[in-house]
Amino acid sequence: MTERLYWHDPYLQRFTAAVVEIGEHNGQPAVILSRTAFYPTGGGQPHDLGTLNGIPVVEVIEREVDGAILHILAHPLSAREVEGRIDWERRFDHMQQHTGQHILSQAFLRITGAQTVSFHMGQEAVTIDLDQTGLPLEAIEAAEELANRVVLENREVRTWFVGEKDVKGLELRRAPKVEGSIRVVEVAEFDRSACGGTHVRRTGEVGPIKILKLERRGEVTRVSFLCGWRALRDYQRKHRLLSEIGSFLSAGEADLPDAIRALQRDLKEARKAMAAMQELYLELALPALEKEARPASFGEILLHVWPQLPSGLVPRLARRLSEGRPRLVILAAGGAEGLLTVACGPGVPVDAREALKRILGRLGRGGGGGRPDYAQASLAHVDLQSLHQALIEAVSSLAGERE
Template sequence: MSKKLFYQDQYIRSFTSKIKRCTEDENGRRFVVLEETAFYPTGGGQPHDTGTLNELKVYDVVEVDGEVRHYLQESIDENLECVGSINWERRFDHMQQHAGQHILSAAFEDVFSLKTTSFHLGTDICTIDLDVSNLTNEVVEEVEKLANTVILENRPIVAKWLTADEASSFPLRKQLSVEDNIRIVIIEEFDYNGCGGTHPSSTGQIGSLKILQVERQKKQVRVHFVCGNRVIQQLGEKQKVIQELTPLLNSPQPQMKEAANRILQHSKDLEKQVEQLKVRILEYEAEHFLDKMECVHSQQIIRSTFNNRPISELQQLARIISGNTNNTVVLFVNETGENLQVVCSKDKESYLDMNQLVKAILPLINGKGGGNAMFAQGGGDKTMSAEQLAEAILHLID
């Protein structure tokens, strides 16, 4: 088994060790096993460390049967003494987030008896899932306040290796997942939890904790949060957005919500007006088509071809015409690139079935579509011109 220096001192940033072996895994990925290492492997919800071995980049670290594998893109000289260097910024960030999660989960459980069912330490944001279907803002605010109080009290964070009997004497927050080599992380008089991750030596080093969002996740609640330097990063990002929005909304920060609501309402009103104007234009266009009416076997026909016309407009136009005429069928064919679209509509007096008409013509263009007796549509390949397809539909009526 590899000797894990990060359990002796989580603040080790560099170390030297001998190489035990260099080989490849079943996927052909090259890795190195050292006699001892400060690289933390992925596990317990905490991502792996990165860094270098003899200045070669370590891009992944995993533990398999007690040995820690360091994955490298390049070959390493097995005969040289190995010098390892940890990406400290990444390691300390993970320490802050992981310890913050312990405090947050303990706060939810201590105050409201809400158990944490899972934890994810993401690149930018962390989450925990709570065994509850709903969470009020008041609960969130109280838990966040308690978590930050514990952080500011700068309580010691201590890790102990215990036997199962020794561990049973502690008020553990959750059931242990192992029966030997038990490691308990302790925040005195607040949280006692089995954990194999790395944490700072005191809660004050977490800095602060901020809950960003709460959302329903199936039958549970997912809490999004950040700790330490990520809080500063989030604050900076949000402050930048606020500064950019201030001149756009012409409003200071306290009035931004009201200003944004006014703009959104104004936009909705304009959209409604635009839709009303579009309908009026289509109604005017519909009157124009009445002058192009044909008569086929006592059936009045209005047909036309279009190029790259939005299909929604043609649907609406056809319905307007049908709604303002008697015994009339509307046949529209629209050409869009390499495709043809068909829209057929009628009023109640016409004896034709639009669905049957469209289904009869679709094989000519390898198309799909359908509808009902009053209105149908479809589309397919451009196997002929729009005019030829319109003529073919007319012949079906003949």
């Protein structure tokens, strides 16, 4: 079994060791050392990164059969002695999150009685699952406050090993998952847990502990939180975001909710005015469009293209113009909301879906659909000139069609 230097000194960033075994893991070079400061993935905490004789260590895992620690490398290593260096920024971040988690879990236990059933530290989010749901906001805030008080009291964090028979008297937060001798991590006069992770020396090093969100997941509540530098960076990011939104809306932080409500109100009114204008346009446009109808073998054909028109108007105009008479109506609008509609009044011997397909085919497009008497397809950013051409060709072939 590899000697685990990180247990005795989690602040150790450089070490030397003898190479005990050189091999492979899933096709990648891997080595086992006599001793190591590299933490392997486990207990919710991700593995360390760093180098061995300058070769990047890409993953660190514990071999189940014998507890040896495998350092998976970017390139093969051929040496009998190595100097290891730990990526300290990453490791110290893990220490802040992990000690912070112990403190927050104990705070939740004391304030709400909720036990932490799992812990996960990701690249961005850190989460614990609590065995209770429906926790009131005041309790969550109280737990966050208690956790931060313990941080600011700068309490000592100690670790030691105990034999199995002495575990009972320790009043651990949770029963240990491993058998035999266990490692205890204690936050002075606050929390005692069985844990193999790396921890800071004093709680002050954890920095701020901030809860971000709670989600119900079946019978548990998932609490996302950040500690230390992660929490500070999150605060900086959010502060920047708020300042940016504030300058968009020309409002101070405290006035933002009112400014957004005012925007929503304006938008609602603008939409109402737009709907009224569309109604007006519809009634004004209809008589002029009527005049564009041309005779066809079955009745009439009406074709019109707008460079741009709110997409909601086109189908309404198409329906109104084809209602109750043998008229084939093809309307199209360009722009971002571009739309092509084909409407067939009673007695028009054309299937709207077929006509639509034919026009789209000429444009090299597909999609759309509808019923025999009405079909439509979106035409976002269509080239108006080719649209005109396609419509004129389609109309000249449809105009003479008879069943």
